[in-house]
Amino acid sequence: MSANIQHTADPIGIKSEKKKRNAFVSLSKSLLKSKTGTFGFLIIIIVFFIAVFAPLLAPHDPNAINPVKMLQPPSWLDGGESGYFLGTDNLGRDILSRIIYGSRVSLLVGISSVILAGIIGILIGLVSGYYGKWIDAILMRLVDSFLSIPNILFALVFLAVFGPSVPTLIIVLGVTNWTAYARIVRGETLSIKEREYVRAARSLGVKNVKIIVRHILPNVISSFIVISTLSVATTIILEASLSFLGLGVQPPTVSWGGILSDGRDYLATSWWLATFPGLAITITVLGIIFLGDWLRDVLDPRSQSRS
Amino acid sequence: MLKFLLKRLLEFIPVLLIISFIVFSLVFVAGNPVALMLPEDASQEDIERLTAALGLDQPFIVQYGKYMLGLLQGDFGNSFRYNTEALPLVLERLPATLELAAAAMLIAIIISIPFGIWSATKKNTSMDLLATGGAVLGKAMPNFWLGIMLILLFSVTLGWFPVSGRGTVAHLILPAITLGTGIAAEMTRLIRSSMVEILSQDYVRTAKSKGIRDFFVVYKHAFRNSLIPVVTITALQTSTLVGGALITETVFSWPGLGQLLIQAVNTRDMAIVQASVFIIAILVILMNLLADVIYRILDPRIKYS
Amino acid sequence: MKDNLSVQEMDKRPLLEVQNLKKHFEVSDGFRKKKLLKAVDGINFYLNEGETLGIVGESGCGKSTTGNLLIHLLEKTDGKIIFNGKDLDQLTKEEMRKSRADIQMIFQDPFSSLNPRMRVVDIIGEPLKTHTKMKKNEIREKVYQLMDAVGLDRSYGSRYPHEFSGGQRQRIGIARAIALRPKLIICDEPVSALDVSIQAQILNLLIKLQKEFSLTFIFIAHGLPAVKYISDRIAVMYLGKIVEITTKNQLFNQPMHPYTVSLVSAVPLPDPFIRDTRERIILEGDIPSNVDIPSGCRFRTRCPYAQERCKLEEPDLVELEKGHSVACHFPFRTIQNKKGEDELEGISASK
Amino acid sequence: MNTETILKVDNLHTYFKTEHGKVPSVNGVSFEVKEGETLAIVGESGSGKSVTSLSIMGLIEAPGKVEKGSILFEKTDLTKIDKKAYRKLRGNEIAMIFQEPLTSLNPLFTIGNQLSEAIKLHQKVDKRVARVKGIEMLKHVGIPRAEKVFDSYPHVLSGGMRQRVMIAMALSCNPKLLIADEPTTALDVTIQAQILELMKKLSTENNTAILLITHDLGVVAEMADKVVVMYAGQVVEHTDVFTLFSNPKHPYTKGLLDSTPKFHEAEEELSSIRGTVPTPATMPVGCKFHPRCPFATEQCIVQEPVLEEISDDHQVRCWLYAEKEAVVS
Amino acid sequence: ACSGDGSSDSGSAGNKNSEGDNRTLTIAMGSDIVSFDIHNHNNTSTEAVHDNMFNYLFKRDDNNEIQPELVDTFEQLDDVTVQMKLKEGVKFHNGDPLTSEDVKFTLERVATDDTLKEFPNYKQIKQVDIVDDLTFNVVTHAPEPSLFHRLSRLGSGMLPKNYIEENGWDHFLSNPVGTGPYKFKEWIRDDRIVLVPFEDYFEGKEEEWDEVVFRVIPENSTRVSELLTGGVDIAVNVPPSDWDRVDKNEGTSMKKQTSNRTIMLILRATEGYPTADVRVRQAIDYAIDDGSLAEHALKGGGIPTRTRVGPGNFGHNPDLYDTYNFDLEKAKELLTEAGYPDGFEMTLHSPKGRYLQDAEVTEMIAGMLAQVGIKVNIEFMEWSNFVEMRTAKKNKDAYLLGLGNSMFDGAYSVDWYRAERFEGETDYKNDEIEELLNASATNMNPEEREKQIQQIEEIAAEDVPHVQLYQETINTGVNDRIEFNPPQDEMIYVPKIKRK
């Protein structure tokens, strides 16, 4: 074998006790080593913090209309009104507060739909990959079918039919995204199924369900985590696109996509309406992708070869 | 090769069946389009009359059966809004969308291949960070926002390109950039990781040990190998591309399938929705098939007779 | 260490008897017609309690497939496996479960044979959990005993596999295999992935455990030295068939099949002083594919002594001497005897 | 023999930047290879054999770097020349074959394409000549139906055939030095025997020096004139092959020899080396082998021994002999 | 196929425009026309294009009075019959003369084919009897006071009978032929419709423009950008945010005109809803500051009103126009009286993107109602869902709706108070209104009928089944090189558009 038969165990066991708590420490160390990973992680933490503490952080009620203070520029610009740090929108609502509140829905939709997609996709992928044969054939045709309809198109039709609301949005995005997981999990399952530890368990007569749960599932989770981070990012953008088509989260619920899309008529006249939510999306997506890239490097067994 | 194509084409049948079922169910659940077709002050009686006239009061199975029967004869039904057959309407729009998609893909390829390779060979340097950061940025920008910004900058302020519409090459540039940016971003990342992996392969080391210049090592030995996954990925982008076209076309009033579709969805003109989804699905499938064929041509390891 | 089997032992019914065992895979070659890949193509052998049977052969000759058939990881295409006096096909479900516990396997790759997301105690404890009704702490205690037995520090119990070296991992795999006190353990190349200095540790451990737990081994390898070290009898496989099977001394001292002869002579010996004087047969060409098996004797395409008959007739595995079976129309010793030493010189490919 | 030294590696240090900081993969390696001679480097996984060979080839890439030492090829110091000059040597004067014949050939190009690449590059000949020469090389390494093989893709060939192709490729420009990094590890014994035989034949025919990297003492005994035993990035013993097998000095060498199952002698219990090969993260101070050494003393734990000549052409890195010498002198 | 033309009309149009002699008129619309079947759509922007290709029997003039167009003379024979005579020398674009046959063909088609979308507006016509080549009688089922209103809109656009019968409908739909001043050149769906002048137009060939291009640009900002860069001469539906930009930009300006569309809240009077109580309905009316809506949300793009029947419509009641109720104290009082001193919670459905600033208006209304303690839960709906909600009668306390009146006949507006029509939807019933409605329906005396309609409006203004908010404006951006005043009916009649 080649140089990748390297491992960290020390033969004499001098440092063995230290190892246990090292898992966390080494993870954080590796995070700190990656500049982009750290950057992404920080952004995500901040966004989460903002989402959780939105009511405490927002200076104004995000939906409070104020006809007198419409389209005020950010407070740090000429003509800006103090108290409205990022200015106001066409109904005189505070943009900062809206962005702060918007983080909640954007994250909620992004994360829940990915979890939903993940659950469906992992289940189907596991079953398809593990049992193979005609089950696999049928499920993969199903995957092909979904894959050949563009996500946004499916979402568009679905939302037009059922009406846009946060739960339908989560469901539709979940239902459109599961195929990616199903494919990857199936592929992983196919290879893990042939790994020797699974064969060992099979030769012991361990039941199929148990093998799936105990031996296969834990080992596909990491690829799920890697693609799901990216998926959260694309979902946030997808929600914005759907808002553009009038099928995103509907007011008075605030989402970044909604604010961005509402502000698009004002891009030429009052740029701050659309620019700040756009920035919020961009930065968050950037953070998520960076974090995802780092996670991939850490979790992908192929890149782990040298310990 | 012929057999392979035949086999793959046969596989499409169940896929298309499933698609038809999904789409038809959605459309069925979507409910009665008649109310939308009539004026805002139409009476209930008017609505019921038209519903019956269009056969929309029959049970699901009957309607689906009729629909499938029609499909087999290439009939996607009539557009309620345009009062003509849906399929020709869709096909008529296809060229515009294909033109846009092809241009966007071209832009994406022109951007992503050099950047992807470049950042892979400069892995982990600040140049790499810059390129990948740029790619992420491209991915993070919503299409419509980018499109409007491009119009404001290049058309309104600088006056370099026409604002909207289809016609000359000049008309194509801004929408193609808008649509291509996201794809370029995605592809840059994919090409980079594919290249990084291939550059660490044994045969690349072999090539170097023969004393070949780095440039040729990268372009002869690594790039062609990295093309194989890239071809597949490019084909997979078809779906994203068409999806993105929905938005880009609206922003630039590009007279393609996307606009037709959005109008159709908004007016519940389901025959058009069905036909377009179907055509798009076939397009996506064909692109994937094409990718498979190219893959086979590029990779001598896969045998075909 | 181990001597030839006593007559008494031979009289007893063997622990394992394999008759005409076959495994054919269907493979589609590109998009043409499906073909049969004859991975194992009718093999016969027996195995007595407490002994070690080595199986050697080149890559792809069907060694692992044989092992997998024995532990029911693969469905056999044809043939009979009689274990402990019972035909496995005739077992009830419950008996089948028990017999699963009686045959265990040690795998080649110490990296992929352990679930990276399970702790060592859970890995070793899994057979116990599946096959016994032991309580948690009983299992834990038992696992610790097993860890002692294979020379792993108990304190390593809550670690994950990636924290271990290859040799240590292989010990974990061995502990898992002996957990249920199986009668038969199949070792599929258990040392080929290990560093030279570690291989000896593992071989010694296996021998120690065999004594301690009165185990029976099937030891699969393509490295002859290790097989020779650990086995009592050795079967040589070529393209899905056993071509020669006998005790190890017999095999190394008086090999009869030309393939065995070349195999033995191809092993590089760690002794520079004999390198220029050693007699050897270097085979021409590669091993044919299991899909297009040559007619007649499958070795004939590479055999320096092949004759017309070898093309037409497939030789059976016949017991030429007591405990020494060979599948060859012109077994080596016979040729040697008939035509004398000169002939042998003549056909040796080099020196 | 009064032959010239082709390669002289002196105090080579190659480091890798990793999470654990700068890790020395090759830590002060020195040896010489003479014309027509076969030098074997033997050692377990991770001992730095491949990194040594790649350092000689100038193929160490970031995060690795040749930090110190010199590599004299004939009269030129390879650590000092520029990329272009290096490329001229590579594949021409120095050639290399790798462990994995399955992955060392680019699957997308024909054998001929890859074979003539080097020929065209270094011999400045056109396509037709390169083809003729390529086919000749294939025949030379014993490939039947060479014309056909020349035009086929690597995947249709077996492992042994591919390794022959690799050898043909390496020898196509008549290199003075051939570096073979575990050329037979991935092959079956019968095929291994073929390849080793071929290498022997070619080296005697062309008087090519071979740097043979392996972890199999059998192969060493079969092929080598001189042997370098490496452990943890260092040379621990360096002598001719007969001395090494008859009179090994370093405890590690002894351990290695004892843990190899003997073939023709009647067996006794195999002795083994306890513990495992250290990793960069667990590299001990003092003698790198001391945790596994049955003879380790206090001194071994704290102080690192140096490679010393204990007799003609026999160097050992061990306090056992250094002490003796110290006592004597 | 279009690439050659395309370049000359849009991209480089800007440069040509500045030269001042560009004889191509380019108009940017928000949505494409639906079809050339003039009887089978109900889409204003489609009619805006058709208007240039087809003539009606009657047409509104600049003062919104109905005048004969194709008809030369006409005479009411009895309550159900009108005799009309066509002008002489009217020709279709294919050269055929217009005859009574064509009229019969056209009107009977729309009056009898119940799958046509315009059928409900013409089913009152029983038949058309031909008297001679140019003379014919229109017979209705019952006395039909608004017959002329009907005949002055899209249903009476004259179709060429022979052309259609010879070539079939499909041919007509892709090569439409009318009698209008401009004839069809090409239609690239969702892109453009191109018209050119008709040489044999019965009122003489239009010389002003060589070509008229209607471009489809759905995205507001893109449409405005095209106007600003000179890509188009007219851009319809410019959002308030861009009005200043268009005005400030050199060479373009905003043209505004009151539309015939009124925005209102339709309240549910069904038992159990707080809005069943007239005092609650009045309270809502008083709580909403229509003036502020018009000024802030619409940037002045609306005129507050208490009636749906705007100026120019038959039955317009000027007393109720350009005025509104706003009095928070009064609203609170009314709520207290009705038993809701602390207000209540209600649901307001609203479409989004359908009307000028509709979402903003709805959100502001919610804010206003909150001030009197009414907590409004807004449910924005995409248009098709909104329509579905209405069709299924799933409306809650209130929904926002904008209603136009293409007939310009107030009878159609007040018919919305008819109990029978909205059973289960609003469940509003007012006996007095019912009586007046029935009386006016067949009243052939225009003065009396007008009074009756005005009376209904007054009652409704007090009883508030619908809270009338404002009449919206039509906001069109126009290049200064042309003379164009958008008419109230939202048509874009090219013969009225001149170069400066």
Ligand SMILES: Nc1ncnc2c1ncn2[C@@H]1O[C@H](COP(=O)(O)OP(=O)(O)OP(=O)(O)O)[C@@H](O)[C@H]1O
């Ligand atoms: N599941 C399978 N499907 C198809 N062919 C298989 C399967 N498993 C094994 N084979 C084929 O069967 C033949 C024998 O394989 P097997 O793994 O038993 O060989 P082996 O002797 O163990 O070789 P190695 O020394 O490389 O492990 C090979 O040609 C292999 O490709």
Ligand SMILES: Nc1ncnc2c1ncn2[C@@H]1O[C@H](COP(=O)(O)OP(=O)(O)OP(=O)(O)O)[C@@H](O)[C@H]1O
């Ligand atoms: N690219 C790299 N990055 C970091 N460390 C490396 C790299 N390449 C090699 N190393 C380290 O250098 C050391 C020596 O590796 P090398 O490949 O030379 O070992 P080897 O003796 O050839 O082993 P094998 O027998 O497995 O081929 C190992 O510890 C390895 O982890």
Ligand SMILES: [Mg+2]
């Ligand atoms: Mg095997």
Ligand SMILES: [Mg+2]
């Ligand atoms: Mg190596």
